[in-house]
């Protein structure tokens with residue numbers, strides 16, 4: 550017998566009395582991006598090196614702390630991100646957390662038309678204890694060995710065991726919210 554239910558809607562779950570909103574069975578990417586975009590994040594540059602030990606990296610907002618003991622962080626990279634292949638090959642990466650004044654670097658490291666060599670040519674950086682590139686003038690840097698990589702749809706979730714870190718004092722972070730970059734000047 551054919552279902553009378555719309556193909557794009559699911560029945561309201563019986564355990565949610567009073568809920569009148571339909572649950573969408575097909576989540577459109579732009580809708581998910583809009584919903585998740587209400588959750589503000591910091592902005593960082595994930596870096597590693599290529600086969601010639603030259604620096605590569607890109608802008609991320611998907612960085613998060615996962616475990617304190619042992620110290621594990623994570624970042625999610627699109628399958629299409631060139632940085633992922635290098636990171637996977639190297640088995641190491643670093644995170645540089647950007648300060649509020651570094652929105653130009655965030656745009657530069659997100660620009661697909663800009664090569665990795667161009668991205669690093671115009672900024673100040675150094676090699677960390679692990680040999681991974683660390684950006685100068687950010688808020689903190691975190692060096693990692695790859696702990697695990699989980700394939701998740703069109704992204705790869707990279708878990709990193711922290712091997713070294715550096716905090717550059719206190720400062721205002723760069724913040725990503727609803728597709729826009731801004732500086733968080735005061736928090737309480």
Ligand SMILES: Cc1cc2nc3c(=O)[nH]c(=O)nc-3n(C[C@H](O)[C@H](O)[C@H](O)COP(=O)(O)O)c2cc1C
Nearest residue numbers: 607608609610611625626627630631632659660661
């Ligand atoms: C604020 C901001 C946050 C971003 N966050 C991510 C992210 O978490 N993961 C990701 O794969 N791309 C993210 N991107 C997009 C990448 O930086 C962009 O696709 C970049 O060109 C990838 O470079 P690559 O292909 O050289 O690795 C973000 C871009 C911006 C501007």
